[in-house]
Amino acid sequence: MKSVILYSLSGFSTYIHNLLSSNIGNNLILLITELTIIGITLLISLVLLCFFLGWMERRVAAFMELRLGPNRVGPQGTLQIVADTVKLLFKEGLTPSKSDKFLFNLAPFIVVVAAMMAIAPLAFAKNFSIFDINIGVLYVSSVSSLSVLGVLMAGWSSYNKYSLLGAMRSGAQIVSYELSVGLSLIAIVVLSGNTSLGEIINSQQNGWWIFKGHIPAIIAFVIFIIASTAEINRAPFDLAEADQELTGGFNTEYSGMKFAMFLLAEYINLFVVSAMGATLFLGGWMPFHIGNWESFNQIMDYIPSFVWFMGKTFLIIFIIMWFRWTFPRLRVDQLLKLEWKYLLPISMINIILITLIAIMGWHF
């Protein structure tokens, strides 16, 4: 394939790096300056992302239910979520008098930190990630599973029966569905023979794994979507915060900014999960190519890699939001039955099929 043109953000980041390193001699100061720039950029873009996701959530819900949704504040209601954030900022953050105050205040931090740490290995564009760890897949699955600690902590420390029940359900749920997520991630690790996200994307240059891996890869993708919807506590698996039965579940007692932190972490987790799905199964920033249709492939190459990545991620986010308005909430025993009696055996057998495909070289 000749003259592959992918506009990349990496050129921009290299430019900044060169500019800084020519002006700052000391390596330590250089490192700290760069990290500060990355940190501030990341925080600003995460806040914008959460604003956008909050707006999208409501508009998608309204669209599914033939309503209008927020459309008064700002163009198409885009500033509604900003107004809500300002409102939350001015709300008093209550701490129940009988609660375990240290754990109660610690829980939002753990949830946010766990969500943020998982962003590190994601490749947002060609050669553009914060830290492409060589154990990327393992890292993301281990760090993002830390958030269950925050949820359990929040539920336990609130001194509220609803919170405790919600947290217990959430614990059983996240812990169970993590197995299916892990097994479907391993399916792609088997196919590509690598756990670094950058290398996995490179292995999809001639086709995404969902196409190359035949039916087992599609099964793995479907299991991944179902199980990760459960892992981030979204409807139809939102038993942990089932509004109608548990008032608010583990975050019943939270108010003001502490509550906002749980919301923020939920959106970041939604993004991370969708980005992982897009990276592993749909080729990350790789453009869509069809065999030897040279001119078609050339046109696809002109679309920037960042747009490809975001497009795929938001496609998965939209599907997960779609679930919410399509399926009724599961009961807790149905939820565990689905995981332990259906998804887990299926994904175990699926791993063996994937291994067969990988060894025999049946993928193309």
Next chain:
Amino acid sequence: MGTPALIMLLICGIGFAGAGIVISLILAKSSKNAQKGEPYECGVETSGTSWIQFNVGYYLFALIFLIFDVELVFMYPWAIAVKQIGIVALVEIVIFMFILFLGLLYAWKKGALEWK
């Protein structure tokens, strides 16, 4: 970027949550009221302690999870090496999976997979 990036993310997370909560502490008006500290349950005073005991069914799920999670960690190095080892890797994973599957079936038969 190397490991410092991870430390940066950790600081970012703590700083972001901390800044939000502290700003809200400064901006928000607060009033003292004994009723506000009550658990938000139904309007009537809560009866008994809220820290009730855990369900045993939950404990069993946690135990089974532990076995399978260790299995997952074992499978990562295997998954990377599959293509180099070839057919032997397949045979080994079939045996490994079979033993685990027997364990799952045993738990299933014993009724450990029912939420009671």
